Amino acid sequence: MLYPIFLRLDGKKCLVVGGGQVAERKIAGLLQAGAGVLVVSPEVTERIEGWAGAGRVMWYRRLFQPDDVEQAHLVYAATDDAAVNARIARECQQRKIWVNVVDDPERGDFYLPAVLRRGHLQLAVSTGGQSPVFARKLRDHLARSIGPEYGEINDLLGELRQILLARIPDPGERQRIMEGLLAEGFWEDLVRGEMEKVKERIKNVFGDCWPQS
Ligand SMILES: C[C@@]1(CC(=O)O)c2cc3[nH]c(cc4nc(cc5[nH]c(cc(n2)[C@H]1CCC(=O)O)[C@@](C)(CC(=O)O)[C@@H]5CCC(=O)O)C(CC(=O)O)=C4CCC(=O)O)c(CCC(=O)O)c3CC(=O)O
Ligand SMILES: NC(=O)C1=CN([C@@H]2O[C@H](COP(=O)(O)OP(=O)(O)OC[C@H]3O[C@@H](n4cnc5c(N)ncnc54)[C@H](O)[C@@H]3O)[C@@H](O)[C@H]2O)C=CC1
Incomplete structure (x- = not known):
């Protein structure tokens, strides 16, 4: 392997x-x-x-x-x-x-691997050397459903995580907040392409952690 x-x-x-x-x-x-x-x-x-x-x-x-x-x-x-x-x-x-x-x-x-790049987000496909063309085609297939907005979402989550790291000392609490955000509704909006709703969800957590912003 x-x-x-x-x-x-x-x-x-x-x-x-x-x-x-x-x-x-x-x-x-x-x-x-x-x-x-x-x-x-x-x-x-x-x-x-x-x-x-x-x-x-x-x-x-x-x-x-x-x-x-x-x-x-x-x-x-x-x-x-x-x-x-x-x-x-x-x-x-x-x-x-x-x-x-x-x-x-x-x-x-x-x-x-064959690589799909979306900003800091990267998906790498390896077939273990079985079929490089299959790796490339699978990457191209994924590219159709994973658009550039995934890179934006990833960066927003990165910013949020920095704030959580600075403001919430307890790692368990931080993880609960992230798990709460990245729950079912988030993924439903994401795969439906409802990016404004996804961003709103993230910003709401920003607001909860940093109410004055
Ligand atoms: C094992 C590996 C080692 C390595 O090179 O790292 C390897 C090996 C070999 N490739 C061969 C052929 C081709 N490779 C490509 C393309 C890519 N090959 C890549 C990776 C890998 N190729 C590694 C395994 C990846 C995995 O695990 O799936 C990609 C994904 C990444 C990259 O190279 O950057 C990139 C697409 C990326 C993209 O488009 O983004 C094409 C098509 C094309 O050119 O588009 C052909 C011609 C069609 C064909 O022959 O199938 C041959 C036979 C040579 C001969 O006939 O003499 C060998 C040797 C052998 O397998 O024995
Ligand atoms: N792993 C992969 O992704 C793939 C691998 N291949 C394999 O890769 C090999 C190379 O393919 P291409 O780039 O298309 O070949 P190519 O013939 O276009 O290039 C070969 C290069 O090697 C150089 N070269 C030859 N002898 C040298 C030496 N002693 N020192 C330094 N440079 C030397 C030549 O100047 C030339 O630039 C092929 O043997 C093919 O089987 C082919 C497709 C994909």
């Missing part, structure tokens, strides 16, 4: 070996997370070249060398050469650096 995790990568160096379509997709995800991306590949796609030109990735225009993995927290073996990808995986595993292997996932340490 794979272990799901959300990593804080901002400012951490990640190495992508290879510069094709697959490398490009992995780099796009890393950049969204604010990682420092190093790319090693004699050739890259136009989009990767653009990122390099804009200083968003550091591109080493050459073939992979074993020492390349040394400075990275995560490594992506994303070339089209199976022997090179296997070599990258070995170099990482010797050094206990986590590696994703695009053509032979079981050699690697982690898989990427």
Whole structure:
């Protein structure tokens, strides 16, 4: 069973070996997370070249060398050469650096999910490597019912939680308030798309905790 995790990568160096379509997709995800991306590949796609030109990735225009993995927290073996990808995986595993292997996932340490992003809210779908296209389609299916408003609701709940943390010292009491808010009626309004009602429900709890506001 794979272990799901959300990593804080901002400012951490990640190495992508290879510069094709697959490398490009992995780099796009890393950049969204604010990682420092190093790319090693004699050739890259136009989009990767653009990122390099804009200083968003550091591109080493050459073939992979074993020492390349040394400075990275995560490594992506994303070339089209199976022997090179296997070599990258070995170099990482010797050094206990986590590696994703695009053509032979079981050699690697982690898989990427298909991700639905709604502000701070993220839904990640993994099929355990069974069918990446199914993961993508399921993400697209979920996107139809989980709209951008879910991101807004999530942020409002985050603000409310900060207020509760500051004003209500008892964790049990805080949890009771949250459970009370996120009860059946809340979900009925949410799935019916009655977002104004949902926001009203949240604001009422703000009012109860902070009557002067
Ligand atoms: C195991 C895993 C390891 C990893 O790469 O992390 C892996 C492995 C492989 N993918 C292959 C093929 C394709 N992968 C995609 C797409 C995506 N692949 C992604 C993840 C993963 N792919 C991990 C498991 C995820 C899970 O658990 O479900 C997504 C979700 C996330 C991402 O990559 O960011 C992203 C969609 C995201 C989005 O759209 O947002 C497409 C379609 C397309 O390009 O749209 C195709 C072509 C169609 C096909 O072949 O099915 C092949 C065969 C290569 C060959 O034939 O040589 C292998 C190797 C193998 O399975 O042996
Ligand atoms: N895991 C996934 O999500 C998917 C994996 N794949 C697999 O990914 C692999 C790569 O696919 P694409 O990006 O489409 O291939 P591609 O042929 O477009 O790109 C390969 C890249 O690897 C680089 N490269 C080759 N040898 C190198 C070396 N020794 N050092 C550094 N860079 C080197 C090339 O310059 C090129 O930029 C394929 O083998 C395919 O089987 C394909 C689709 C999805």
